[in-house]
């Protein structure tokens with residue numbers, strides 16, 4: 001299957017509405033891909049916490065969900081539309097990822113479990129999700145995660161136990177911790193014996209330079225393709241059968257002793 005990661009430049013000179021239009025056109029241009037992946041909070045910027053409340057939107061009928069559903073349908077692709085600031089009916093905010101099927105139907109919703117910021121930003125403004133999410137796609141089972149989740153291997157172990165073969169991570173990872181990103185995406189792939197598709201943002205917003213370097217890692221931990229720092233469309237071919245073959249030939253997951 002062909003995976004395409006769209007590493008978006010979150011430029012504060014562009015409004016969220018302008019960016020939605022531009023990103024929808026980018027997604028439409030990816031017809032022929034099986035799965036297209038966008039980054040974390042690209043409409044507003046993962047570090048632009050001062051804008052979160054004003055840009056919050058519902059999942060059902062929200063402007064990003066509507067635009068991405070239409071773009072997925074027009075392109076005929078599975079679309080992991082990255083995440084949005086979700087406002088639920090009770091008024092709580094979540095960092096919520098949306099997965100659309102090629103007919104534009106919402107196929108999965110994942111609320112980021114681990115909120116970043118310690119005592120500020122997302123960590124205080126948003127509520128955390130309380131469940132891991134997998135979704136069965138025609139070409140494999142996807143496990144969803146978002147940015148800071150990458151530092152919590154126990155979440156990825158639960159995704160593997162849920163059948164995940166493709167670990168799809170949207171992110172807004174800062175340039176100053178690029179080295180952590182590059183190690184952790186490979187670690188999650190190696191320990192899970194799964195593909196990791198990790199899509200980050202480019203540019204600088206809220207004073208935080210973004211790392212870019214979106215990447216696809218195979219179940220052996222080999223980097224299949226990796227972006228640079230700027231806005232980029234990154235595509236590569238994945239052999240999802242390699243997940244099962246890797247797990248059968250080198251059965252580390254079978255040898256686990258300690259289970260929660």
Ligand SMILES: NC(=O)CCC(=O)C(=O)O
Pocket residue numbers: 040046115116146147148149151171172173174177180
């Ligand atoms: N948006 C995020 O979750 C940022 C995570 C991060 O900067 C880190 O883990 O380091």
